[in-house]
Amino acid sequence: MxxxxxxxxxxxxxxxxxxxxxxxxxxxxxxxxxxxxxxxxxxxxxxxxxxxxxxxxxxxxxxxxxxxxxxxxxxxxxxxxxxxxxxxxxxxxxxxxxxxxxxxxxxxxxxxxxxxxxxxxxxxxxxxxxxxxxxxxxxxxxxxxxxxxxxxxxxxxxxxDHAHQHPDAEIPWDREKAYVHFENSANFSKAQVDANVFPLERVPGRTYAPYDRYSVMHYQVHNELTVGDWEQPLNKNISEGDIAFMRQIYP
Ligand SMILES: [Zn+2]
Missing domain, CATH: 3.40.50 (Rossmann fold)
Structure with missing residues (x-):
């Protein structure tokens, strides 16, 4: 669960x-x-x-x-x-x-x-x-x-794309702990963690919705993998931000 x-x-x-x-x-x-x-x-x-x-x-x-x-x-x-x-x-x-x-x-x-x-x-x-x-x-x-x-x-x-990798994502990752966690739980290499977990640079030619931590495209983020008190439970439903972005892409 x-x-x-x-x-x-x-x-x-x-x-x-x-x-x-x-x-x-x-x-x-x-x-x-x-x-x-x-x-x-x-x-x-x-x-x-x-x-x-x-x-x-x-x-x-x-x-x-x-x-x-x-x-x-x-x-x-x-x-x-x-x-x-x-x-x-x-x-x-x-x-x-x-x-x-x-x-x-x-x-x-x-x-x-x-x-x-x-x-x-x-x-x-x-x-x-x-x-x-x-x-x-x-x-x-x-x-x-x-x-x-x-x-x-x-x-x-x-x-x-993944919402947690938005260039403006505010997730205060403890990067070293995250590398260890994703290696153990998903068998991700460091390169895969960089490619699938951490924020990506803004790319000209792509379109971006505002960063939305409640997006169904956002990973669950455990508190112990962040610095300070920051966590995001698993988003199981399409968010208001997701709806707005989809309406913009497919009017
Ligand atoms: Zn995904």
Missing amino acids: NQFKHCNTNKTYDPLNSYSVAINERPSNGAMSSGRRNKRSVGEHTKYWSVGKTLKVLVYKLDEHSFEAVKNGASKWLPYINLNFEFIEMDEKDINATDEFLGDIRVDFQPSFNNAGSSAVGTDSLAGHAHDPSMTLGTNVSSPDYESLITHEFGHALGL
């Missing part, structure tokens, strides 16, 4: 491919960097889907509850976005029988991802291979926090 939710966003896509997929989907994804498109700025773009699109969500078949859980967790965003989801459930062997992209978002389950999750950010899910899942969830479908984890992962799939 009180377990930490680990989540990795996949950052390994070729930046040029990530950029071309993003502007092919929605030209304004490259708007901020188009004036100085060079090797340095090519990764500086948003990864939002085309407004009004129906996103195909392919879900690998796991058990009788998993498909419903994905639908429920993902659909929590629908009142706030001008997008639709079309959910499809398929067996892995049928998915692997074709080289086509069967889903814009492709959701797989792995027991090793219990209490964890991973997702490509926005259009990056089309920058990978058609056979590869763009999102991985655990198999503990009956866990009480399972649907909120799915909501979080679909936030990434819709183009959101």
Whole structure:
């Protein structure tokens, strides 16, 4: 119940491919960097889907509850976005029988991802291979926090980054304790902690909502990992800030 939710966003896509997929989907994804498109700025773009699109969500078949859980967790965003989801459930062997992209978002389950999750950010899910899942969830479908984890992962799939990594995040991390904690609990290397936990520099070409500690895209932060008295319990629901940002991105 009180377990930490680990989540990795996949950052390994070729930046040029990530950029071309993003502007092919929605030209304004490259708007901020188009004036100085060079090797340095090519990764500086948003990864939002085309407004009004129906996103195909392919879900690998796991058990009788998993498909419903994905639908429920993902659909929590629908009142706030001008997008639709079309959910499809398929067996892995049928998915692997074709080289086509069967889903814009492709959701797989792995027991090793219990209490964890991973997702490509926005259009990056089309920058990978058609056979590869763009999102991985655990198999503990009956866990009480399972649907909120799915909501979080679909936030990434819709183009959101982690809220606790906002450039203006005020979290007074005790960095050394955090490195040890995430190594023990998530097997994160120092580089992974830097990439997934600590605030990131502001990047020109990306859009930012105001920092929101109540965002469903924010990690739980334990008091013992901060200097002084600062903690943030697990946010299980979409926040007012999340709603405002999604309405701005997908009007
Ligand atoms: Zn995440």
